Amino acid sequence: MHPRALIVDDEAPAREELRFLLEEIGGVQVVGEATNGEEALLLLNSLAYDLVFLDIRMPGLTGLQVAERLRGAAGAEGVRSPQVIFTTAYPDHAVEAFDLAAADYLVKPFSAERLQRSVERALAGAEPAASPASAASSARSAPAAAAPGETAPLGRAAQHQLVRIPVQKDGRTVLVEGDAIVYAVAARGYASLKLADDRVLVSFSLNELERRLQGHFFRVHRSYLVNLRYVRELVPDFRGTLVLVLNDRQRSRVEVSRRHAPELRRRLGL
Known part of the structure; x- marks a missing residue:
């Protein structure tokens, strides 16, 4: 049925x-x-x-x-x-x-x-909930959940899924591909997307964008979600924290929080 x-x-x-x-x-x-x-x-x-x-x-x-x-x-x-x-x-x-x-x-x-x-x-x-016994068995065999701020590993199908974010522009709905996003920054319940030559506002929160994009995106700060494919340099600043220099036309700079720096280094193979 x-x-x-x-x-x-x-x-x-x-x-x-x-x-x-x-x-x-x-x-x-x-x-x-x-x-x-x-x-x-x-x-x-x-x-x-x-x-x-x-x-x-x-x-x-x-x-x-x-x-x-x-x-x-x-x-x-x-x-x-x-x-x-x-x-x-x-x-x-x-x-x-x-x-x-x-x-x-x-x-x-x-x-x-x-x-x-x-x-x-x-x-x-909408699948029915498992019984306590089967749920416990599934929990033992399932991959560990990601820690806060860490992106969970994706299955093969999810890694190749095309993710696009709807953006309102000039009265039209434009679908922005995830790979075109350099970084996203929180903006009072919304988020601003930095693209190669543009900056657009979307109605998704940064948390929702993090759930949708995943993969090679990483939350480097509570206010920033970065496409790791655009990372060009890691530069220490005068406070001892890291700053990312991104490989866009403006060489954008994004601060990395101390809490996320170790996982960021691991994700970048450093």
């Missing part, structure tokens, strides 16, 4: 397009549609769904409010809530969405391939 999905969007063309894409990728059964948050909650209370595709800006309850109520109900009743994938034309609510444990955040328009990856990620996260 295919996972059951609910589409929530106040615009009929958007619902039709999403249904079409889901039929194209297969493996998901759309069994309900709602035009606003109140309708969505009624349907969710009447049937157990596996996936909910939620628009954010709708009349009445927003998609974020629906997701918050779902999360609250699941916690109070001890039941599994459906996996939520936000589908929106606005990237500026991504931080709030992931704070609500969203499985993914898709910025319209998105391709069938991007949707398929999102569905696969959501369904993987």
